[in-house]
Amino acid sequence: MKKFLKKNKLYILLVLLILFIVNMVFIFMYLNKGEKYLKNTYINGIDCSGLTVSQAKEKIVKDWNKKEFIINEGNGKTETISLSNVTYNIDEQLNDIVNPGYFSYVMHKTHLKDNKYTISMTIKETSDEFNESLKKLSVLEDGEDTTKTKNAYINLNSEEYEIIKEVYGTNIDSYLLKKDILKFVAKGEFTLSYNEKNYYDKPEIISTSTILKQEQEYLKNLDLPSITYKMANKDVKIEQEQVLKLYGITNKTIETKMKENKLRVDKSAVKSFVNDLAAKYNTSGRMREFKSTLSGTISITGGDYGYVINKDKEITKLTSELNKKKNINRKPCYSQIPYDTSDEVGDSYVEIDLTNQKLWVYKDGKKIVTSDIVTGDEAGGYSTPAGIYYLKYKQRDTTLSGSNADGSTYNSPVSYWMPFNGGIGMHDATWRSKFGGTIYKNNGSHGCINMPKKNAKKTYETIQANYPIVVHY
Secondary structure, eight states: OHHHHHHHHHHHHEEEEEEEEHHHHHHHHHOOOOSSSSOOEETTTOTTTTTTHHHHHHHHHHHHHHEEEEEEEEEEEEEEEOTTEEOOOOOOHHHHHOOOOOHHHHHHHTTTTEEOOOOOOOOEOHEEEEEHHHOOOOSSSOTTTOOOOOOEOOOTTTTTEEEEEEBBBOOHHHHHHHHHHHHHHHHTTEEEOGGGGGOOOOOOOTTOOOOHOOOOOOOOOOOOOEEEEESSSSSSOOOHHHHHHTTOOOOTHHHHHHHOOOOOOOOOHHHHHHHHHHHHHHHOOEEOOOOOTEEEEEEEOOOSOOOOOOOOOHHHHHHHHHHHOOEEEEEOOOOEOSSTTTSSSSTEEEETTTTTTTEEEEETTTEEEEOOOOOOOOTOOOOOOEEEEEEOOEEEEEEEEEOOOSOOOEEEEEEEEEEEETTTEEEEEOOOOOSSSTHHHHHHHSSSSEEEEHHHHHHHHHOOOEEEEEEOO
């Protein structure tokens, strides 16, 4: 019996010794295995045996980038998205495989563990090819029957700041579709059975929103001034939404303003508003219908006649009134107003017919002066520009100076000077013995309206600064 026990102990010691030696061999192999994948290592079905992490990543990504993602829309219709040049965030997973724990290593070496791995192909960044493919999908195109999704919002022009309900539309949210595509690719699935209802765009703000109701209440409690501008032919009441904007309040900023709890004038909004006001209601140079003496009703554009808002003065005045929350019911600050405040030429004006070389002066509808004239020299490039202007001022006994086409200068004394367009004006021209006809074509003025002295005198005595001067062909 003692012999048997002694013999078994020897066997056990021998087995333990062998196991120890084998274990030491595996430990030695494990510690010296290097940074390459073990033999027969497959990742997502791709043989990575003996490769480094970077080599394996390059091989896997290259294979993945050859694939196409298919969107199955039903009825046999499919669309594809290119995965070319897409980048993936897989480094950490690859590192975990190349550096297994000791027991995993032993099981791998002894074939007790499957050496096939599946990793998630999480997309780090889509490529231009992917984005272009996605953008061109017909499922993202709105059709004639598509209803656009809309957020609930406050109607800033309604008296009680009515909340307009959200709209659940049938337009597709490309972000949701892209998110699903990326999720499928990460799992190694490359076909999506498309159901448009799963991707309808949803409103972010709904009418039952607590913050929307708080904003509504805040607006109701504001003490806003009203603004009405007295324009030429009508009163223009500025809408409530625009008044709110002058205080920096829009649907996007209500929450912030509500937290501030103080109504402040937004200077940039005031400037923008006045610029828009001037662009819309300035009438200087706009097209006007005019009943000419010889040619009937004609259309004339150009010149500087009409209303011009003084933007700097209006900004300053409006800002002051808004700060005081003062109701506004007035004319804008003008830098120029027409002779006839209805903003038409009216029945008092000077008409200069460039084609017929004629001038007429009308006062309260009566023809006071009729005169032949000579206008700007056509051949010399001094043609008188058409348009409707206003008389800037008038002056007796002055000398007009300037340069001729050949570079020489001229000094012409005149008795009656009536400028209306920079250096262009009406005046007597005693150096001429004839007026009218075709003189202007080759022997005209430097742009001025030359007249016989007696007609210039009568014109001078009839008109005054701001008088409309209508110049036409």
